[in-house]
Structures are given as C-alpha cells and as structure tokens.
C-alpha cells in the first residue's frame with residue numbers, strides 16, 4: 001500500500017490518522033466548531049459542506065473555505081455527501097461539477113471527497129479537476145442500510161483505484177457482528193492488494209470496533225467527533241486516541 005502525504009501527514013503509515021468533521025450550517029457555526037477543536041488530538045479536518053446552507057452560492061463557499069484555510073495548517077478534506085448516500089442534500093450533476101471546480105480552484109483545500117456512485121463519466125471529470133489543482137481525491141461509497149457481500153465491497157474499492165482515487169473509502173452499516181468481521185477481513189485483504197491507502201468503517205454501535213482497528217487491518221484514517229457527530233458510531237476523539245495508542249506498535 002502506498003502512502004498519501006498531505007501537508008506532512010502520512011496517510012497509510014503508522015497509526016490511523018484521525019479526522020474530525022465540521023457540520024455547521026452557516027459560516028459562523030463552521031468557524032465556531034473549528035475553534036472548539038483547539039487543543040484536541042487530531043490530524044485532518046473534514047468540512048461536511050452538505051450541511052452548509054450556502055453551498056450553491058460561489059462567493060459564500062469561497063469565503064468560508066478561505067476563512068477556514070487562514071485558521072489552520074492541518075489538511076482540510078472537503079466533503080459533499082449526497083442525500084443518496086446519507087448526506088444532507090442532493091446537488092444535480094451539473095451543480096456537483098460546478099461545486100468541485102470552485103472548491104478545487106479556491107486552493108484552500110487539500111483533499112476532496114468524490115462519490116464513486118456518481119457515474120463513471122462524472123467521476124472521471126471530477127477527479128481530473130481535482131488533480132489539475134493538486135488536490136487529492138478521497139473516493140467514497142456509503143451503504144447506510146446494510147453491509148454488501150465481501151466481493152461487492154472489494155469491487156467497489158478496486159473501482160475507486162481504477163477511477164483515479166488517491167484514497168479509497170467505504171462505509172457500511174452492519175446488521176450483525178459477522179458483518180463487522182466481514183468488513184475487517186475485506187479491509188485486511190484489500191490493504192495488501194490495492195496501491196492506494198484505504199479507509200473503511202462499519203457504522204453504528206455494533207461497528208464501533210472497526211473505527212479503532214485500522215492499524216491491524218490497514219484502514220488508514222478514522223472519523224471521530226468532538227461534540228457533533230457526522231455519522232452513527234463515531235466516538236469522542238480523546239477516547240479514540242487512547243484506544244489507537246493502546247493498539248499501536250512500531
């Protein structure tokens with residue numbers, strides 16, 4: 001597995017990197033949430049821009065990205081999560097493309113989430129826009145209803161790599177503990193098979209274990225919370241670091 005380095009953070013090496021999501025609906029809330037992270041042990045900020053009410057307004061979008069950039073040197077991952085995949089809103093294909101272009105051209109972000117299921121042509125175009133602007137692509141897929149079978153999950157991660165992902169991310173919903181074990185096994189296998197770092201998680205209460213075992217299975221990043229969660233099962237960032245450290249070995 002190759003390492004993806006962003007602003008000196010090596011994703012895919014050592015302990016899984018901890019990402020904290022911001023879920024503010026306006027600029028004030030976004031900045032307040034970011035400020036509340038001060039002093040906490042984390043590596044990457046995720047701005048969940050589907051929560052932001054002004055996502056379609058290019059000057060507001062630019063302004064919020066510029067403000068956040070001016071406040072931190074940590075890597076910023078910008079994520080628009082469609083309602084199809086558990087997010088807060090649905091952009092049309094055209095709007096999605098415009099949004100990705102504006103965000104990447106702002107030069108205020110380091111990584112951008114692109115949903116695998118947006119359709120190959122659109123995904124290809126979005127990856128191109130990101131890479132032209134030196135932004136890394138976290139390609140993602142979410143199943144909030146179930147855990148797909150082993151081979152389906154493998155295929156999705158493989159497809160992400162083929163489509164140009166720099167990091168391949170899969171989040172699923174387990175119904176049973178067996179689903180969680182299936183995800184962990186699949187992660188272990190794919191972390192050896194793929195060239196790109198992978199990120200996986202089983203959401204919800206019964207999937208919590210999957211958020212701390214990345215060093216064993218090869219999942220290179222994990223999402224925690226500092227107050228507001230962006231997905232079910234995220235644990236507090238301080239508890240998370242204690243557990244990651246307990247598992248960590250050289």
Ligand SMILES: O=C1C[C@@](O)(C(=O)O)C[C@@H](O)[C@@H]1O
Pocket residue numbers: 021046048079081113140142169171201203223230231232234
């Ligand atoms: O894709 C992911 C992972 C996630 O869904 C989780 O389960 O922690 C949280 C989201 O904010 C992020 O974009």
